[in-house]
Amino acid sequence: MSTTLPDHPMRTKSQPQRVVDGVSERIHSGALKPGDRVPSEPGLMQEFGVSRTVVREAMSRLQASGLVETRQGVGTFVLASAAPEPLLAIGSRNVQVRQKLAMLELRISLESEAASLAAVRRREEHLVAMRAALDAFDAQRRAGGSTTEPDFQFHVQIAAATGNEYFEEVLCSLGNATIPRPAPDAAPDAPAGDSKPGARFGEAQPMLESGKAITQREHEAIFDAIRRGDAAAARAAMFMHLSNSRERMRASNDSGNHSQ
Template sequence: MRTIKVEHQKGHEIVGEHLLQQIREGHLEPGQKLPSVVELAAAYGVGRSTIREAVSALKAMGWVDVRQGGGTYVKSVLPSEPRSGADLLFQGAESLVELLEVRKVLESGAASLAAERRTEQDLERMRDALSLMEHGLNVNDTAEGERADVAFHMAIAAASGNSLLIQMMESLSDRLNASIQKSRELWFYKEQSTASRLLKEHQAIFAAIEQQDKELAGAGIAAHLTKVEQVLRAALEKESGSGRD
């Protein structure tokens, strides 16, 4: 595999674009395992955090799979083309934090509307997501936990009954999945206690929606996402510092 040396303020974007080029040109084939983070960092001349950000972006765009404890692999079936230019907006750590800020605005309103308008079918959809989230926690299946997390938040949007809000959340679905995966990777699943706390926060949001408490539902999801944002900022700063060593 051909590599380049990188010296740039946003090196993760350059690394990500180069790795994508390697995949498109066949230098990295479908199903092939990428070199380790340490090896890529040495090859590109950047810190490990830069490599992680580049890989996270490629994962969000559907080009690679990251297997916990098993490395990173090129997708067996590749996208026919990049999903959209909007994906490039969410490559960096700062963009993930900005996405959380957008989510707070959208989802706190969605939760308030959901508390007012939810149907029994909406509640059942949320219960199913919470059940899967709990199962993923019990069997330490982070992928299942991530999917259930996304499903829960999308169920809240659906319960709002606002078609424009639902469309906005659906348009962010890929980036939503990436932000949840990144926050869990950095913090929630490092300790069982923090993962349990995450589940309890989701259960409390559900309880407020079920009880049709608009204020509590909106405040609950805003507080939850604020915690995630704070943890993500701290973890990324720490990771960035270690990557410069």
């Protein structure tokens, strides 16, 4: 019997990232303007219910992104000219195929190691969530629907099973660029990402059912190795899957170029 996919990922956003997102949103919305002082450490601690260490980590991330600067003994202020948006924060619609392929190369290294760690550290609830994502992928595949979201969730749950929040944060950032996902107001049956056809991470061209079946088998091999606690096999299975995904994306793009 298939397990239903959880409504929310098992792991929540990290505490520093919650503070980063909250302050960033105010800057981008204009609630905090260039030159304005960011709320004090005690103020942010109370607002987000976090420690001073968490607030300082969040401020370090905001400084690294070029949104704010800290003046010793004075406070933290919004910069007059924010730095360009970091590559990992670029949405899928703004990333060239060349960049997506480069990001997939990074994912090969990152997620192969994540799968290895997940095989050693995973708990039963992680296996349940991975199994649910696989069942949802298979159900969507058989129904001819989009498998993009369950594909993404399967990879997120592996990252969560490492117990290292940074694997999950980096994967989610890369995933936003390499896995087109539906906009919140998109029609339920609308294609994920751009309306123009393109390669989806982990999938062949949408019309090729056989490509999704291959992806399902690759996912099952990864899951089986993690379930058995076989770190070497999990690493190898993830390496093969992501390498194949990269080639599927490249082949899909080449096919689209030749048909134009």
